[in-house]
Amino acid sequence: MLKQHLIAFVFVSCMPFLQTTYSLSLSGKLSNGVLLSNDASGKYAVIIDAGSTGSRVHVLHFDRNLDLVQIGQDFEFFKAIKPGLSSYADGPEAAAQSLKPLLEKAEAIVPKEFRANTPVKVGATAGLRLLKGDSSEKILQAVRDLLKNESSLKYKAEWVTILEGSQEAAYIWAAINYLLGTAGKKYSETVGTIDLGGGSVQMTYAVSKEVALKASKLSKKETYIQEKNLLGSTYHLYAYSYLNYGLLAARAEILKVSRNSSHPCILYGYHGYYTYGDVAYRASAFPTGPNMKKCRAFVLKALKINAPCKHKKCTFNGVWNGGGGDGQKNLYVASFFYDRASQVGVIKTNVPSATARPLHFLSAAKCACRTKYKDIKSVxxxxxxxxxxxxxxxxxxxxxxxxxxxxxxxxxxxxxxKKIKYKDSLLETAWPLGSAIDAVSSQN
Structure with missing residues (x-):
């Protein structure tokens, strides 16, 4: 059974085993603050990513075929400010006003005749979810009021929201498939995505209409399947966000499995704590260092691999796996998967993308687990x-x-x-691009 699969290596080297990659240079920056589009036709979209540490505005311009058009010398205008909306928990109006410089900059870029038809969407992520009481809703309402009363861009109340994990997953899927040129094609020609964040991990891929009709349901009102219109094609997306299974959250879950003061996954020589969600977890090594077999057992227990499955087939923790199929035969894996792989030599650092295999993570793990804490920096x-x-x-x-x-x-x-080549540039595979594509596709 695959869930019990273990691979034994006769020899595991700590030398990097690098994959074939490509590297490209980014196109030039905007000069002298001139932010004029090279093409005055098509559609614009303004997306504000309201994250926990800051807010960022993305302005994108699409031609009539929904291909990206350069703004100045780049395919996206981007500007960030700090702090994030969640820093204004007791001042919703101040939170909304913090976005005004971003909004003004975006409106200056979008030609006047396009503003009334240019959607402006605000997606808040983890930071706002953690606020107590109705603080987050008060902030969102203040942002809605700002857009309604002080913006010339197209606004709808439902476009200002806290992004659900499954929404973010669908947007990342849309962004990656758009940049690869597979959006608009048959579902079987699209790629699936796995995005490992800090608090959650998301899997998204397209399924056939037949699978969608027979899909398992989360509840009477909720389903695993989303219907998404993209570049003239309708897709049925399996998009699920596994809360508390992002890399940083999973550390806490794995450390909680141990009832002793020491843990088989912690490097030899380290004795300390790991803090997540304002809770400190003991993180001390065994006297003999990590034990791979026990560490794997603790990880599988945290994943709840053996949880009851009420569906035909589950991933972990009793979640339906989506049925599989051609939509996940090619998988693009992002965020902390990419970061750790580039940091430990599975792929080269600072490349936009590269191929690997899951077993490379196991090989790197064997190397790391036999390295002492005092030596890990040099390795x-x-x-x-x-x-x-x-x-x-x-x-x-x-x-x-x-x-x-x-x-x-x-x-x-x-x-x-991390990034995908688009014409002569490299664009990040982030959810705001997918949200923009979704907005202009629905207008088409």
């Missing part, structure tokens, strides 16, 4: 200091999540991705 110099004690744990988790959680063959080729 893996690109890992951030705060992450070093958890190098073994992180890599064991990522391998187990792919193989035991999502059921991938350890030898399956996957693409680790």
């Amino acid at each position: 893996f110099p690109n890992i951030n200091e705060s992450d070093r004690p958890f190098t073994c744990l992180d890599l064991v988790y990522e391998y187990s999540l792919l193989v035991n959680g999502f059921g991938l063959n350890p030898f399956k080729k996957i693409t680790l991705v």
Whole structure:
């Protein structure tokens, strides 16, 4: 059974085993603040990403065929401010006003004659979800009032929201398939996506209409399947967000499994704590260092691999797997999967994307788990200091999540991705692009 699959290596080297990659240069920056589009036709979209640490505005311009048009010398205008909306928990009006500089900049870029038909959408993520009481809703309402009363852009109340994990997942899927040129094609020609964030991990892929009609349901009102119109084609997307299984949240779940003061996933020589969600978890190594077999067992227990499955087939924790099919035969894997892979030598650093296999994470884990804490910096110099004690744990988790959680063959080729080539530039595979595509596609 794949869920019990373990791979033994006769020899595991700590030398990087780099995959074939490509590297490109980004197009030039905007000069002298001139932010004029090279083409005055088509559609614009303004997306504000209201994250926990700051807010960012993305302005995109599409031609009549919904191809991206350059704004100045780039395919996207981007501007960020700090702090994030959640920093104004007791001042909703101040939170809304913090977005005004971003809004003014966006309106200056969009030609006057296009503004009334240019959608402006605000998607808030993790930070607002954590606010107590009705603070988050008060902030969202203040932002709605700002857009309604002070913006010349097209506004709808439902476009200002806290993004659900499944929404974010669908937008990332749309962005990646758009940049690859597979959006608008048959569902079987699209790629699936797995995005490993800090708090959650999302899997998204297109399924056939037949699978969608027979799809399992989360509840009487909720379904695993979303219908998404993209570039003239209708897709049935399996999009699910596994809350508390992002890399940072999973560390806490894995550390909680141990009832002792020591843990088999922590590097030899480290004795400390890991804090997540204002809770400190003991993170101390065994006297003999990490134990891969026990570490894997703890990870699988945290994943709830053996939880009851009420569906035909589940991933982990009793969640329906979507039925599989051609929509997930090619997988693009992002965020912390890409980050750790580039930091430990599975792929080269600073490349936009590269292919690898799940077993490469296991090989890197074996190397990390036998490395002492005092030596981890010299072996893996690109890992951030705060992450070093958890190098073994992180890599064991990522391998187990792919193989035991999502059921991938350890030898399956996957693409680790941060950016994708679009014409002569590299664009990030982030949800705001997918949201913009969704907005202009629905207008078409």
